[in-house]
Amino acid sequence: MIMLKDRSKSILEEIEKRKAVPIPRWHFVLQRFGFWLLAAISVLTGSIAMATAIYVFIDNDFIEDHQYIDLFLAERPLIAEIVASIPYIWLATLALFTIVAYFGFRHTKTGYRYATTKVIAGALLASLLLSAGLNTIDVGKYIHRYLIENVHVYNKLVYANEHRWTHAEKGLLGGKIIKCQKDKNLLVIKDFNKNIWQIDISNAEVRPGTHLVPGKHVKITGVVIATKTFKAYTIQGWSKKYHKRPVSVPKIAPVKTVKDTLVH
Amino acid sequence: MADTPQQKEQQQFTDQDLVAQTLVNKQAFAAIVRRYEAPLLRYINRLGCRDTAAAQDLLQEIFIKTYVHLNDYDHSLQFSSWIYRIAHNEIISSFRKEKNGPGVLEREGDLFLFEKVVDDLDLTDQDGQKHSSAEIQAAVDRLDPRSREIIVLKFFEEKRYEEISDILQIPEGTVATMINRAKKKIKNYLEES
Numbered sequence: 164m165i166m167l168k169d170r171s172k173s174i175l176e177e178i179e180k181r182k183a184v185p186i187p188r189w190h191f192v193l194q195r196f197g198f199w200l201l202a203a204i205s206v207l208t209g210s211i212a213m214a215t216a217i218y219v220f221i222d223n224d225f226i227e228d229h230q231y232i233d234l235f236l237a238e239r240p241l242i243a244e245i246v247a248s249i250p251y252i253w254l255a256t257l258a259l260f261t262i263v264a265y266f267g268f269r270h271t272k273t274g275y276r277y278a279t280t281k282v283i284a285g286a287l288l289a290s291l292l293l294s295a296g297l298n299t300i301d302v303g304k305y306i307h308r309y310l311i312e313n314v315h316v317y318n319k320l321v322y323a324n325e326h327r328w329t330h331a332e333k334g335l336l337g338g339k340i341i342k343c344q345k346d347k348n349l350l351v352i353k354d355f356n357k358n359i360w361q362i363d364i365s366n367a368e369v370r371p372g373t374h375l376v377p378g379k380h381v382k383i384t385g386v387v388i389a390t391k392t393f394k395a396y397t398i399q400g401w402s403k404k405y406h407k408r409p410v411s412v413p414k415i416a417p418v419k420t421v422k423d424t425l426v427h
Numbered sequence: 428m429a430d431t432p433q434q435k436e437q438q439q440f441t442d443q444d445l446v447a448q449t450l451v452n453k454q455a456f457a458a459i460v461r462r463y464e465a466p467l468l469r470y471i472n473r474l475g476c477r478d479t480a481a482a483q484d485l486l487q488e489i490f491i492k493t494y495v496h497l498n499d500y501d502h503s504l505q506f507s508s509w510i511y512r513i514a515h516n517e518i519i520s521s522f523r524k525e526k527n528g529p530g531v532l533e534r535e536g537d538l539f540l541f542e543k544v545v546d547d548l549d550l551t552d553q554d555g556q557k558h559s560s561a562e563i564q565a566a567v568d569r570l571d572p573r574s575r576e577i578i579v580l581k582f583f584e585e586k587r588y589e590e591i592s593d594i595l596q597i598p599e600g601t602v603a604t605m606i607n608r609a610k611k612k613i614k615n616y617l618e619e620s
């Protein structure tokens with residue numbers, strides 16, 4: 164037991180005995196920088212998740228082009244369709260990284276002085292602002308499109324507009340243009356299930372601003388006329404909903420009913 | 428009567444001065460130890476460390492940890508808040524290691540401090556009489572460790588909200604909420620008894 168009166172001496176002796184030395188300042192500076200970096204990276208990742216969530220939700224056709232999918236929606240009420248279209252996986256990712264950002268910030272020098280609600284709200288606001296910036300350069304779109312075309316599991320985790328346009332039997336077909344032979348009235352596309360379709364565009368109404376060039380994504384209404392062969396009624400580009408298109412309301416395309424489709 | 432060299436040292440240098448001197452010459456750390464050994468030992472006891480030898484060992488560990496982490500001291504904080512933070516973390520960690528909760532507050536020297544709690548809470552029993560220090564002591568002993576910590580810091584260590592916030596590393600608003608919650612618990616315990 165150490166006696167009170169010579170404690171300072173005995174503590175200095177103990178320090179000597181243990182060969183204890185003050186940890187260098189750079190160690191603590193690095194540690195704090197690490198936590199700031201963790202918080203910043205988490206906010207950035209959260210903003211990417213939010214940008215993708217916003218893109219996936221806004222891309223849904225029930226927001227603008229409901230005429231095209233009225234029949235499709237008849238099978239499920241609009242509210243159920245909207246609820247199903249919420250990109251939960253991206254919102255969960257955003258929530259996870261917001262918590263990590265909070266953890267990082269909480270461990271900075273004065274992070275503990277701020278209320279949890281304020282820090283979480285700040286992180287979410289920062290993610291929202293950054294996501295708006297990221298979506299001006301289509302970050303959300305590229306991430307979503309890459310995942311939907313290359314990661315099979317992702318298809319099961321989101322209910323995106325691409326799924327709505329993967330119902331050729333209901334007259335809705337979407338995908339990437341592989342080949343375009345206007346002289347033969349033929350378009351070849353790869354749908355989101357990686358099936359190759361021959362599209363007859365001889366009687367198709369092409370919406371203004373739609374570029375039929377390889378690499379572009381399109382939405383086609385029409386009818387299946389043979390195996391992996393589709394007759395197009397309308398063709399429109401897969402444009403961004405948040406970049407307002409010129410107002411040009413096309414005629415409502417006749418969409419084949421399930422019953423009609425079965426005849427083929 | 429003339430001041431001793433140690434008394435002069437206590438008056439002459441601020442905590443920040445002593446930290447700066449220690450980083451140049453570790454012998455200066457002795458002055459920090461002399462300045463904080465009594466308050467920290469009291470704090471260890473008040474948080475419920477019953478064993479005197481264990482309290483002394485804990486105090487030694489707190490000072491060694493303080494010395495090793497001196498470069499982490501943020502000069503915008505009061506040094507006392509920073510060293511209390513180290514002490515608090517060491518004490519809680521030692522309770523966890525020993526799987527031993529805090530003991531009862533039984534220091535006679537602290538009895539007058541219980542009166543402060545009585546005055547602050549304006550507590551009276553059914554006959555309109557003020558509750559005794561012993562009754563308050565029993566109620567404080569029944570508090571959960573977190574509530575007890577905050578009562579000890581506020582009423583026994585006489586720390587301000589800002590200091591408690593820096594010691595426990597929680598927002599000031601949370602400190603206020605926790606103090607109010609602990610006070611309510613004390614009132615409830617007193618009503619039950």
